[in-house]
Amino acid sequence: MLELTDVHRSFGSVAAVRGVTFAIASGATFGLLGPNGAGKTTTMRMILNILVPDRGTITWNGAPIDGALRRRFGYLPEERGIYGKLKVREQMAYFGKLHGLRDPLLDGRVAEWMERLEIGQYADRPCAELSKGNQQKVQVACAAMHEPELLILDEPFSGLDPVNAETLLRALRHLQTKGTTLVLSSHQMYQIEHLCTDFCIIAGGEVRVHGSLDQLRRQWPTRTVLVEPASSALRDVLERLGGAHARATQNGTLAYDVPQSIDLPALARELVAAGDLTRLERVEPSLSDIYLRAIGEAS
Amino acid sequence: MNDFGIIFEAEFVRRIKSRAWLIGTILGAAMILFLSAAPAFFNRVVASSTHAVVLAGDPALVAAAKKLIAKDFDVSATEPLPAAPPTLADLNAHAHAAAIVTLARGPKGLDARVYAKDAGGFRTTRLRDELIPLNIAIATRTTAAAIAPLMEFTLDVESLDAKFHDEASANSARGFAYVLVILLYLAIILNCQGVMTSVAEEKTSRIAELLVATTSSAQLMAGKIAAAGATGTIQLLVWLGVGWATAAGIVNSVGGPSGGMHMSDTTPVGLGAIDLPTGVIVAFVIFFFLGFLQYATMYAAAASLISRTEDLGSVAGPLTLPVLGGFLLANWALTVPNATGVLIASQIPLFTPFVMFTRMAVVTVPLWQVILAIAINIVATIAIIWFAGRIYRVGLLMYGRPPKFSQILNVLRTS
Numbered sequence: 001m002l003e004l005t006d007v008h009r010s011f012g013s014v015a016a017v018r019g020v021t022f023a024i025a026s027g028a029t030f031g032l033l034g035p036n037g038a039g040k041t042t043t044m045r046m047i048l049n050i051l052v053p054d055r056g057t058i059t060w061n062g063a064p065i066d067g068a069l070r071r072r073f074g075y076l077p078e079e080r081g082i083y084g085k086l087k088v089r090e091q092m093a094y095f096g097k098l099h100g101l102r103d104p105l106l107d108g109r110v111a112e113w114m115e116r117l118e119i120g121q122y123a124d125r126p127c128a129e130l131s132k133g134n135q136q137k138v139q140v141a142c143a144a145m146h147e148p149e150l151l152i153l154d155e156p157f158s159g160l161d162p163v164n165a166e167t168l169l170r171a172l173r174h175l176q177t178k179g180t181t182l183v184l185s186s187h188q189m190y191q192i193e194h195l196c197t198d199f200c201i202i203a204g205g206e207v208r209v210h211g212s213l214d215q216l217r218r219q220w221p222t223r224t225v226l227v228e229p230a231s232s233a234l235r236d237v238l239e240r241l242g243g244a245h246a247r248a249t250q251n252g253t254l255a256y257d258v259p260q261s262i263d264l265p266a267l268a269r270e271l272v273a274a275g276d277l278t279r280l281e282r283v284e285p286s287l288s289d290i291y292l293r294a295i296g297e298a299s
Numbered sequence: 300m301n302d303f304g305i306i307f308e309a310e311f312v313r314r315i316k317s318r319a320w321l322i323g324t325i326l327g328a329a330m331i332l333f334l335s336a337a338p339a340f341f342n343r344v345v346a347s348s349t350h351a352v353v354l355a356g357d358p359a360l361v362a363a364a365k366k367l368i369a370k371d372f373d374v375s376a377t378e379p380l381p382a383a384p385p386t387l388a389d390l391n392a393h394a395h396a397a398a399i400v401t402l403a404r405g406p407k408g409l410d411a412r413v414y415a416k417d418a419g420g421f422r423t424t425r426l427r428d429e430l431i432p433l434n435i436a437i438a439t440r441t442t443a444a445a446i447a448p449l450m451e452f453t454l455d456v457e458s459l460d461a462k463f464h465d466e467a468s469a470n471s472a473r474g475f476a477y478v479l480v481i482l483l484y485l486a487i488i489l490n491c492q493g494v495m496t497s498v499a500e501e502k503t504s505r506i507a508e509l510l511v512a513t514t515s516s517a518q519l520m521a522g523k524i525a526a527a528g529a530t531g532t533i534q535l536l537v538w539l540g541v542g543w544a545t546a547a548g549i550v551n552s553v554g555g556p557s558g559g560m561h562m563s564d565t566t567p568v569g570l571g572a573i574d575l576p577t578g579v580i581v582a583f584v585i586f587f588f589l590g591f592l593q594y595a596t597m598y599a600a601a602a603s604l605i606s607r608t609e610d611l612g613s614v615a616g617p618l619t620l621p622v623l624g625g626f627l628l629a630n631w632a633l634t635v636p637n638a639t640g641v642l643i644a645s646q647i648p649l650f651t652p653f654v655m656f657t658r659m660a661v662v663t664v665p666l667w668q669v670i671l672a673i674a675i676n677i678v679a680t681i682a683i684i685w686f687a688g689r690i691y692r693v694g695l696l697m698y699g700r701p702p703k704f705s706q707i708l709n710v711l712r713t714s
Contacts, residue, residue: 076509082506083506
């Protein structure tokens with residue numbers, strides 16, 4: 001388990017991270033979200049011991065993170081880096097060795113991850129000759145080929161086309177099955193929402209919300225109901241509801257935000273009684289909704 | 300193999316395969332070959348254009364002069380004293396002659412004049428020295444043959460410094476020290492710039508963050524510097540090997556059997572002629588490593604502060620100054636190795652590798668001074684590594700414009 005407890009970090013007079021506390025269970029896939037400058041990268045760097053916290057503790061299974069432990073972690077920074085003159089195979093072998101892999105396991109893992117990320121045909125080409133997307137896959141392979149206990153990926157999907165993004169998703173799912181704890185930062189909410197089991201949204205260096213999607217949704221005060229047809233009778237019923245707010249009506253569908261505690265069966269009965277109801281759907285807030293609200297609170 | 304070994308191996312292979320290292324090594328060796336062979340080669344070329352002379356004058360005078368200058372000049376022709384001063388056409392009539400030398404008896408001695416194609420290049424002083432017996436003979440009305448043996452007067456110089464038994468070996472050591480100081484300068488500059496380029500490449504290609512997330516910045520820097528030191532040592536050994544082989548006459552296809560470095564016409568200073576104490580060789584090795592460590596860590600730290608390769612020059616420039624300063628001080632030390640300024644400079648870190656080594660090569664330096672210099676430099680090297688290591692660790696993650704020194708100190712305080 002990765003545990004951050006009251007972690008602070010400043011750069012001069014700028015407080016980048018302020019009292020961040022969260023825990024990630026082993027094998028979980030964790031989404032670390034926040035706007036630019038929220039403190040995500042600083043937090044990730046502190047987890048990897050690249051930066052030392054001013055205050056607070058970071059532990060992995062109860063132990064502070066040291067060089068030996070870090071060797072069993074993996075990291076894909078937001079700013080991609082690659083040795084342009086090294087061949088793909090050489091680059092992967094170098095990072096594999098740094099992560100403790102040795103022959104013959106090393107050779108096997110290089111081949112396995114080149115195949116998994118579909119870069120085998122570039123094995124003997126200098127990395128600089130590869131497309132940006134393929135370079136990114138090489139970097140992912142360098143970070144993940146030792147099947148780390150903890151893999152931190154900062155914006156792993158940025159710059160990837162849908163096909164390559166899907167390839168990366170498959171590779172991450174493979175790591176999930178191997179028990180790797182994944183920490184992802186991304187602005188691609190859809191992919192994060194479907195990949196991660198737990199989330200933490202930080203802004204201004206502070207944790208705004210933290211928990212599983214269900215937990216975050218339970219904290220969300222409203223739900224959206226979609227009602228069809230968009231008749232005045234049905235609209236009147238929704239308008240009479242305490243705490244209801246109309247959202248945009250599109251394509252003949254009424255959309256209203258209603259309190260989370262609303263009695264949906266009772267509302268259904270009222271709507272049926274009021275008119276010819278063809279659709280009533282309760283929509284849970286998306287991760288994007290939760291994110292935007294959390295960021296809004298932060299600002 | 301630990302991370303240091305992995306980084307060292309990867310960096311060593313990258314450097315040894317790099318075009319810059321190969322070209323630097325080959326060019327350096329070529330330069331040594333050239334410097335070794337050039338004097339002998341040019342001596343021969345120059346000799347052919349300055350050795351041949353035409354003697355004009357009284358046959359008895361010409362005969363006497365011909366005998367006196369036979370060692371250094373070829374008398375291609377003799378002729379009577381012309382009625383008018385010779386012209387270029389007169390000289391050109393004698394193929395390969397560099398000058399027409401007219402000889403006559405004057406009221407106070409020999410009246411000799413040189414009419415040369417190239418007045419600056421002609422060896423006038425040598426000719427004058429060799430004609431002095433003839434001048435004395437005319438003035439004292441004796442024979443040149445009687446005077447000449449008296450001119451063979453030797454002034455022996457006995458060195459009171461036990462290091463060298465005579466002037467020739469001291470001069471040889473001085474020449475050798477000069478060559479080694481140049482090699483030291485080149486090895487430090489080339490290899491430290493190699494470290495700098497390597498760090499800058501990792502920083503600007505943004506791979507540095509990935510590396511420091513995998514291994515410690517200290518191991519990363521140590522691996523790089525050790526690899527550069529190893530390739531630098533190989534480079535130095537190649538250069539020294541070429542220099543030794545050339546001077547020892549093994550490689551003599553260019554310079555011939557007499558090839559080798561010459562400080563004067565008569566004093567060979569090739570490596571083969573040198574009896575250099577083992578202590579000086581050990582000192583060279585020690586000071587090369589101390590100097591290399593001091594400069595390489597500084598170059599690595601400086602390179603970690605830049606975000607674009609275009610900024611390399613702005614951080615490399617100031618670092619070149621102490622290397623250049625050390626080199627110039629070493630040249631000063633060659634001339635006055637015990638001057639107060641040289642003594643002080645030989646104890647100052649960054650300068651010591653050049654200055655103390657040079658002093659040790661040319662005079663006997665008191666042991667306490669050597670030990671003190673090494674001790675100061677070891678402490679200084681540790682301090683530089685510590686400080687540069689911190690800058691390197693922080694600098695690798697800093698992007699944007701190269702920071703000011705105050706900003707670096709601020710970050711170091713809070714890191």
